[in-house]
Amino acid sequence: MIDRRTLVGAGLSAPFLLGGLKGARAQDGGPLKIAFMYVGPIGDLGWSYQHDQGRLAVEKEFGDKVQTSYVESVPEGADAERVLRQMAQAGNKLVFATSFGFMQAALNVAKQFPDTVFEHCTGFKTAQNLGVYNARFYEGRYVSGVLAGRMSQAKTIGYIGSFPIPEVVMGINAYTLGAQKVMPDVSTKVVWVNSWYDPGKEAEAANALIDQGCDFIVQHTDSPAPVQAAEKRGVWCVGQASDMGRFGPERCLTSVVDDWATYYIKTAREVMEGSWASTVYWGGMAEGSVVMTPWNQNVPADVQAELDELVAGIKAKTVHPFQGPVKNQAGEVVIPEGSVISDADLLQMMYYVEGVDSTLPG
The missing domain is CATH 3.40.50.2300 (Response regulator)
Structure with missing residues (x-):
């Protein structure tokens, strides 16, 4: 496909x-x-x-x-x-x-x-x-990562991927970098479903991540099934594309809305x-194309304030999720300190950053 x-x-x-x-x-x-x-x-x-x-x-x-x-x-x-x-x-x-x-x-x-x-x-x-x-979309993933870093107790967070393509890979990396910003020793596990929309596979992926110890999951797939699975099992999550809060009133902490x-x-x-x-x-966020829904009441007030400041920085373009130094899984510097990745490189991103505890499919 x-x-x-x-x-x-x-x-x-x-x-x-x-x-x-x-x-x-x-x-x-x-x-x-x-x-x-x-x-x-x-x-x-x-x-x-x-x-x-x-x-x-x-x-x-x-x-x-x-x-x-x-x-x-x-x-x-x-x-x-x-x-x-x-x-x-x-x-x-x-x-x-x-x-x-x-x-x-x-x-x-x-x-x-x-x-x-x-x-x-x-x-x-x-x-x-x-x-x-x-x-x-990666801007919302970065904010979701910071939220995951603040809310995770296990220091292991999950990501449900659709297809291994640059857009999804940059989302996984942005999520991981966001979490590392506040929890340096966090690790991200990834499960691929090879579909954009398959509620059954998406729910299975969410449960697989939870079984691997993830206590916070996000998705790059289209149904609310992962949110429903997280709600059922008491794990924090973030909705995708539209406001999915109603499918996880206690556990869906926000949604990245297109x-x-x-x-x-x-x-x-x-x-x-x-x-x-x-x-x-x-x-992106500056243009209103990517929007975070209001934070769930279970997000502490100080974390909400931190996230609000982060979103404001992204909108003002003073914060970029891919600002160096950034290393790949092999420990090689892929974005030097003091620089921001170019759009051309971002749109061809096919590597994981340090902290992603998975192998990128070939």
């Missing part, structure tokens, strides 16, 4: 202004038609659910000036190209493809429909009418005004 949410740092191009779509509307002069294609069900309560919340925010913002639609659970491959083509043929002038595995399909269909704007989530290939967008609404509203407005340009967007 192709990974869906990884930028590799290549193809970051200058913006193209698509003037031919100024004041884009359906041919009958009606609302701007916008379509969304999802890789999973909107009921996953994670990735696809959160993208659909962005779609609903567009409807709320623009009312009858827009008409939105979506297709969920679209496989990555030939089906994606077929669905995108149908969306363009149906008169949609703005189409969002929300999975990395949709990249080639989006590129192919964009060439066939030059008067339609396509936006691809987490890819790196652009065209005059194709832009890409992503979020700096907020796509601002970007979707901005993009729709630009298409309507004729100012849209093809760009590569990578937003």
Whole structure:
């Protein structure tokens, strides 16, 4: 299965202004038609659910000036190209493809429909009418790590990985570095499920980590199953993509939320005004693309204050999760003291930092 949410740092191009779509509307002069294609069900309560919340925010913002639609659970491959083509043929002038595995399909269909704007989530290939967008999820993982370092008693914390790709690896590393900031001798264990959305496998992974002694777990998968498992077994956890607090009212201490609404509203407005340009967007906490939900009441007040200060520092760009010195598992310096990793290197990260007690799959 192709990974869906990884930028590799290549193809970051200058913006193209698509003037031919100024004041884009359906041919009958009606609302701007916008379509969304999802890789999973909107009921996953994670990735696809959160993208659909962005779609609903567009409807709320623009009312009858827009008409939105979506297709969920679209496989990555030939089906994606077929669905995108149908969306363009149906008169949609703005189409969002929300999975990395949709990249080639989006590129192919964009060439066939030059008067339609396509936006691809987490890819790196652009065209005059194709832009890409992503979020700096690793910032939330770093904050989660600091929280884990403050709350863990076992000094062993866990991470449920989807696929061994740079985006997930950088999340594991950011989580570990955050925990080390306040607990230097912490170790992180990783269990891979090789799926973005599989509640059964996700629950099994959570229980496996707990059985290995982890008393704090986070996930890079999309269902609330790990949160439910942690709640049942009395282990601290952090939710993923959307607010999962309701699935672990006692044990889910916060969630790392992907907020796509601002970007979707901005993009729709630009298409309507004729100012849209093809760009590569990578937003984080500073841009409101990554948000931590309010801290659970079980987080001590002094820790909440520490976390608030940390989030403020990340937003102000005075704090970076990958600021040197950082060593890999072999003890080699990969980020020198006083420097911050470049986006290009970050987007190709395929090594574990010191403190990760697992082997990265080849």
